[in-house]
Amino acid sequence: MIEVRSLTKAYGPRVAVQDVSFTVNKGEVVGFLGPNGAGKTTTMRILTGFIPPTTGEVKVAGFDVLDEPTEVKRRVGYLPESPPLYPELTIGDYLGFVAELRSFYGRKRAEKVGSVMERVGLSGWESRILSSLSKGYRQRVGLAQALIHDPEVLILDEPTSGLDPGQVMGIRELIQNLGAHQTVILSTHVLSEVEAICPRALIIARGRLVASGTISELRAQAPGGLWYYAELSGVTAPRVGGLPGVAEVEPLGEPDGPWLKLRVRAAQDPRPQIAAAVSAAGGQVRALEQRLPSLEEAFVSIVGREA
Amino acid sequence: MRHLIAVWKKEMRIYFVSPVAYVFLAVYLFLAGVFFYLGVTLTGEASLRVLLGNLAITLVFVLPMLTMRQFAEERRQGTLEMLLTSPVPLAAVVVGKWAASLTLCLLMFLGTLLFPAVLAYYGDPDWGVVATSYLGLIGVASGFCAAGLFASSLIDDQVAAGLIGVVMLLPFWLVGRSEALLPDDMAEKLRDFGVLAHLDSFNRGVIDSIDVYYFVCFTAVFLFLTYRSVESRRWR
Structure with missing residues (x-):
């Protein structure tokens, strides 16, 4: 049209x-x-x-x-x-x-x-x-x-x-x-x-x-793009970082009791591996989800990228 | 043609829902009354010569005030954008606006018909001369409305557009009276561009085709310039 x-x-x-x-x-x-x-x-x-x-x-x-x-x-x-x-x-x-x-x-x-x-x-x-x-x-x-x-x-x-x-x-x-x-x-x-x-x-x-x-x-499309949010117990951040396919792990704030809060970036969906690793270590998963940057973040990074 | 009428109707409505039309009619009739009184008492003859001569001069100042808002305001309010994005030929917009201001002028002239009526009661005016004088006046109004519209298309500020209009029209008035200011041969050459040279025969009761032609061309040239000016500002 x-x-x-x-x-x-x-x-x-x-x-x-x-x-x-x-x-x-x-x-x-x-x-x-x-x-x-x-x-x-x-x-x-x-x-x-x-x-x-x-x-x-x-x-x-x-x-x-x-x-x-x-x-x-x-x-x-x-x-x-x-x-x-x-x-x-x-x-x-x-x-x-x-x-x-x-x-x-x-x-x-x-x-x-x-x-x-x-x-x-x-x-x-x-x-x-x-x-x-x-x-x-x-x-x-x-x-x-x-x-x-x-x-x-x-x-x-x-x-x-x-x-x-x-x-x-x-x-x-x-x-x-x-x-x-x-x-x-x-x-x-x-x-x-x-x-x-x-x-x-x-x-x-x-x-x-x-x-x-x-x-x-x-x-x-925003730089960084897709990431995964995880709340886990029984594992450490370096253990998650060592999983195959995981590129980067970053703790998000202080742990909530036994729960470790992590931002995970990976080339492919790492959630099955993370869940498997946690249960193998005898821990538990409270949250494990895919996150996209908000449109605001995407907008700023796209518009800023061209500067 | 129907688009032209639509634009004309809209312009007329804007004149008459605001005080503009009423103020102009009142002021013009007041001035006409003063000129008539002075004309008749000073010369002592049953003629409209003084009245009509002065009414024509007044148009130099009055008409740019009447037309100054027509394009300047459209542009300022953003309504020009609407007009130019609707499937209406620009020529219809230009001519519609010109026709509206000329219509208001004709209404002002209609009001001044009171004075020939008074003369007819007390004396015996030459009706032929009265008729041709009014025709001349309409010619001047038509040309000046077009020129005023052009001034309005040049600039977004309506007061500035009004002043530009007056300054643009003054030379057309002055060249008829510039013998004292200019060398003789130059004044002679420029005389024919002036309005007075062409109003003269109308005021003596003669309709000369060259004078009609002058006013028609005056109007057409300024309408064309208005069209070009509105059109060209889109390209910048």
């Missing part, structure tokens, strides 16, 4: 995005991660046809953003970082205008406005003036603006920034309830958000794509 090939965008001498390639399939929800100023917004603006790429090829729904921008714009719904609202207008007038921009007139216009307001939970708010709305409601109106024409591709630039936890949940639910026919790219720097709603994520730093994959792939 979205194809980006060697995309580069330069503002004069400053290169904002450099040689980025990725594809997003139909129906996918993809998180776009990166520190501030990494090039997320620039990439999204190019996908929507707002600014042209310097070099590279960008196709949305099969149409090139440079050759057929109107076709792309028809199929894309876009929520910029701050919702694009006219503070003087009422919600009804504003969404009516947006509907007309999308070529819905007369009865169709009223229908579209009514149904999108219901979807984002604004029913009955037609005559509220936009400048009087709280941040959360402004964001909902912004989302309504992006959803009104039922776009195939939805591009959301930090849809939950600055909202309170309840509002964040509301917006997330909305995104999760979108139809399976809608492809979503959403940028954020709230990592728990990506874990909650995006099966796949792209990480961009200093204008380059530094990692992509499912959330667990990204977590495993």
